[in-house]
Every structure is written in structure tokens, then in C-alpha cells.
Amino acid sequence: MKTSYFLLGLLLSLLVFVPTAKADSERAYRDYLYQFDLYRQKNSEFTVAKNEYQKFKSLTSQTTALEKTIAMLSQRDQLLRAYLLLLNEKLNEDRGVNESEKTTYQTLIKNEIGFLDTHSIVVNSIGSLEDATEASRELESHYVVLGASMRQTIIGISLGQLFILSRQFDTLLADSKALLSANKGIFTPQKQATVDRWILQIQNIRSLYQQKIDTITSQNSRMKGTSIDSQDELFRTMKKDLAQARQYLVEGTAFIGELTTALRFND
Numbered sequence: 463m464k465t466s467y468f469l470l471g472l473l474l475s476l477l478v479f480v481p482t483a484k485a486d487s488e489r490a491y492r493d494y495l496y497q498f499d500l501y502r503q504k505n506s507e508f509t510v511a512k513n514e515y516q517k518f519k520s521l522t523s524q525t526t527a528l529e530k531t532i533a534m535l536s537q538r539d540q541l542l543r544a545y546l547l548l549l550n551e552k553l554n555e556d557r558g559v560n561e562s563e564k565t566t567y568q569t570l571i572k573n574e575i576g577f578l579d580t581h582s583i584v585v586n587s588i589g590s591l592e593d594a595t596e597a598s599r600e601l602e603s604h605y606v607v608l609g610a611s612m613r614q615t616i617i618g619i620s621l622g623q624l625f626i627l628s629r630q631f632d633t634l635l636a637d638s639k640a641l642l643s644a645n646k647g648i649f650t651p652q653k654q655a656t657v658d659r660w661i662l663q664i665q666n667i668r669s670l671y672q673q674k675i676d677t678i679t680s681q682n683s684r685m686k687g688t689s690i691d692s693q694d695e696l697f698r699t700m701k702k703d704l705a706q707a708r709q710y711l712v713e714g715t716a717f718i719g720e721l722t723t724a725l726r727f728n729d
Contacts (some may be wrong), residue, residue: 490548497544508534531594558622570611669715674707
């Protein structure tokens with residue numbers, strides 16, 4: 463039963479987020495960590511019981527293996543569900559994701575929670591190790607869809623966070639341009655040329671930021687239908703591009719600070 467690989471990737475995906483002061487997401491985050499600890503415990507017990515059964519093939523070891531397998535499969539569903547609920551709370555708190563996109567991501571989450579709830583019913587009806595193997599495969603065959611939904615939502619939330627920063631950037635740039643317009647004609651030709659060059663550099667940085675965002679958005683829309691390995695590779699690429707896009711805003715904001723200072727003094 464392929465349980466650990468996907469769930470480890472799931473945990474690493476969570477590192478995109480830094481817990482905030484929002485009570486709902488903090489609660490969801492704590493519950494996710496709690497469910498993950500439970501999963502590790504039950505997965506460890508399952509592994510021991512499975513090895514014991516493979517070694518002794520007794521009725522007692524078979525019964526224990528079945529009990530521990532059901533407990534592990536049930537907790538796996540709970541863990542994945544807790545993670546989806548955490549994503550949903552993050553979506554609710556993100557003011558940068560527009561309502562249309564938010565609805566799309568919340569629909570993805572709702573669909574996956576529905577799948578897990580149905581799968582939990584299947585797990586609770588398991589009566590043999592063969593049934594358990596089949597139930598496990600049912601979820602594992604769904605990993606591609608589940609993984610795509612989670613990763614698309616994570617990137618969407620991250621894009622929303624950057625959108626808020628970009629609006630702040632645009633406001634600062636607009637204020638600087640207004641200050642420049644108000645002081646037009648009082649600068650020396652040399653200073654005017656310097657200021658114009660700085661404005662152009664800042665606008666170029668803004669363009670580079672937007673190019674990154676457009677690329678990430680396009681890539682994110684193509685996440686579904688790929689393999690888990692392909693998703694992981696694309697996800698890593700998008701996270702790297704998100705970091706670069708954020709760095710563009712940081713550098714551009716620093717440049718705007720220099721520009722504003724220069725505009726306030728006529729030297």
C-alpha cells in the first residue's frame with residue numbers, strides 16, 4: 463500500500479504556508495498536525511502488524527493485521543481531509559484571490575472531501591485483508607486528481623497573497639509618479655534624466671513580475687491530468703517562480719523608496 467510517499471509530499475507542500483494569527487486557520491493547522499501524528503502512529507502499527515502476519519501467517523496475526531490496516535486507512539482519509547480543510551480556511555482568509563477563482567478552488571476542495579467521505583464508508587465496511595488492499599488501491603488511484611487539486615489550490619492562494627503585495631507596489635509607484643509630476647520643471651536636467659531612468663527601471667521590474675505571474679497562472683491551469691512526479695516537478699518550478707516574483711516586488715519597492723527620497727530633495 464503506497465501511503466508514505468504521497469503523504470510526505472503533502473506535508474512538504476504545507477511548508478508553503480506560514481501560520482497566521484487567524485484563529486480558524488490556526489485551528490485547522492493544529493488539527494492537521496494532530497491528524498498527521500495519529501497517522502504516523504497508526505501507519506507504524508500497521509507496518510508492524512503486516513510484518514508479523516507475513517512472518518507467522520496465524521489467525522491471530524491476521525486479525526491484528528486487519529484491525530491495524532483498517533485503522534491506518536481510516537486515519538489516512540482523516541489526514542487528507544484535515545489538510546483540505548486547512549486549504550479551505552486559507553482560501554477564506556486570502557483577500558487577494560478573486561471570488562471566481564476562490565469558488566473554483568473551493569469546488570475542488572469540496573469534491574475531494576466528498577470523495578474521501580465516500581472512501582471512509584468503504585474503509586469501514588472492510589471485512590478482509592483483500593478488501594483492505596482494494597480499498598487502499600481505490601484511494602491511491604485517485605492520488606493524481608487529489609494531488610492536482612491540492613497543488614492548484616496552494617498556488618492559487620500564493621498568487622492571491624502576491625496580488626495584495628503587487629497592489630501596494632502599484633500604489634507606491636503611482637504616488638511617486640504623482641510627486642514627480644508635481645515637481646516637474648524644478649529639477650536640473652541631469653537629475654531629471656536620472657529620475658526618468660529610475661522610473662523606467664522600476665516599470666521594467668513590474669513587467670518582469672507580471673510575466674512571472676502570467677507564466678505561473680498558465681502552468682497552474684495545466685496541473686490536472688499529469689502524473690504525481692510531473693506534478694511535483696511543476697509544483698517546484700512554480701514555487702521557485704513565486705519566490706522570484708516576490709523578489710521582484712521587494713527590489714522594486716526598495717527602488718521606489720530611493721526614488722521618493724530623491725524627489726523630495728532638489729539637489
